[in-house]
Amino acid sequence: MGAELRDNRVNESDKSGKREKCHDQNETEPAAQQQPSKKRNRKEIAIFGNYRHYYGYRVGQDLDEDPRLNAMKREWFEGKDCLDIGCNSGLVTISIAKKFGCQSIVGVDIDGARVEDANWTLRKIIRTDMHKVTSKTPGVANGLENSATKSRDENISDSPHLPEKDLQKIVSFEKGNFVLNWHPPANKSYHAILCLSVTKWIHLNWGDDGVIKLFAKVWTLLQPGGVFIVEPQPWTSYYKNRLVSDTAAANYQNIQIPPEDFQDILLDKIGFRTVENITSSLSGSKSGFARPILAFWK
Numbered sequence: 001m002g003a004e005l006r007d008n009r010v011n012e013s014d015k016s017g018k019r020e021k022c023h024d025q026n027e028t029e030p031a032a033q034q035q036p037s038k039k040r041n042r043k044e045i046a047i048f049g050n051y052r053h054y055y056g057y058r059v060g061q062d063l064d065e066d067p068r069l070n071a072m073k074r075e076w077f078e079g080k081d082c083l084d085i086g087c088n089s090g091l092v093t094i095s096i097a098k099k100f101g102c103q104s105i106v107g108v109d110i111d112g113a114r115v116e117d118a119n120w121t122l123r124k125i126i127r128t129d130m131h132k133v134t135s136k137t138p139g140v141a142n143g144l145e146n147s148a149t150k151s152r153d154e155n156i157s158d159s160p161h162l163p164e165k166d167l168q169k170i171v172s173f174e175k176g177n178f179v180l181n182w183h184p185p186a187n188k189s190y191h192a193i194l195c196l197s198v199t200k201w202i203h204l205n206w207g208d209d210g211v212i213k214l215f216a217k218v219w220t221l222l223q224p225g226g227v228f229i230v231e232p233q234p235w236t237s238y239y240k241n242r243l244v245s246d247t248a249a250a251n252y253q254n255i256q257i258p259p260e261d262f263q264d265i266l267l268d269k270i271g272f273r274t275v276e277n278i279t280s281s282l283s284g285s286k287s288g289f290a291r292p293i294l295a296f297w298k
């Protein structure tokens with residue numbers, strides 16, 4: 001099936017224009033702040049998917065929390081050391097820590113600006129929670145709220161599961177390219193590793209080799225019995241991002257491993273024991289993000 005998909009893709013790319021039908025119409029992405037494109041439009045281009053205000057788009061204002069958390073189980077995280085690859089501005093990372101009570105969780109992102117956002121969000125949530133505890137006055141302190149994230153931050157803050165004083169010790173963020181140059185402390189391993197909506201960006205920037213390195217590194221860093229939770233973007237969504245850079249354009253043409261093959265690779269080549277599609281319990285995601293989320297056990 002993978003080979004068939006690859007063949008179709010190559011044929012279609014030869015017939016420029018016909019590829020449009022392949023484009024996932026549902027997957028629109030927010031404006032981003034990485035590098036301005038030259039002439040085509042005024043949108044800023046996020047070559048790593050490092051969108052600013054990602055969560056303003058991803059999580060609807062009417063939702064309590066990122067709906068993907070509803071697909072995840074407390075026992076995967078509670079009292080566990082966790083890693084979130086491609087954490088962006090940290091909302092999912094912090095939410096998981098609070099909702100499920102991790103022992104520790106580190107969010108890694110290639111974009112230092114997103115890591116700064118994540119640290120800012122963490123400080124704000126801690127400050128807000130402390131303010132709530134001391135004054136019993138709901139709301140966000142000091143008028144610093146970002147309108148795109150305000151309601152979600154408040155919802156994270158409302159989570160009852162974690163004593164606020166611990167959050168700073170539990171959650172941390174680091175800048176790094178997970179594939180090429182991020183390393184955990186010596187001998188560190190994790191019970192749970194998340195990689196949500198990141199594989200496309202690794203694929204476009206570092207090709208098939210990058211994806212294989214990602215999976216192999218995750219395997220190495222996971223403890224036996226640990227879980228790898230991955231939300232791969234579908235191949236159809238690559239088309240609209242293939243021109244974010246010359247590198248992406250070249251890699252797009254050369255990709256031989258479509259995301260639809262990731263499951264087989266993780267099981268048959270990397271060595272994961274078993275997989276579960278945890279998306280069936282998902283509800284409430286905004287249009288365009290109904291992607292399967294897979295949990296692989298080492």
Ligand SMILES: C[S@@+](CC[C@H](N)C(=O)[O-])C[C@H]1O[C@@H](n2cnc3c(N)ncnc32)[C@H](O)[C@@H]1O
Nearest residue numbers: 048049050086088109110111177178196197201
């Ligand atoms: C589309 S966002 C997804 C954010 C988050 N995981 C989620 O699903 O809510 C992709 C993130 O992955 C980060 N990223 C891309 N390539 C990366 C790499 N090689 N190492 C670390 N982070 C990376 C980007 O900077 C961006 O913040």
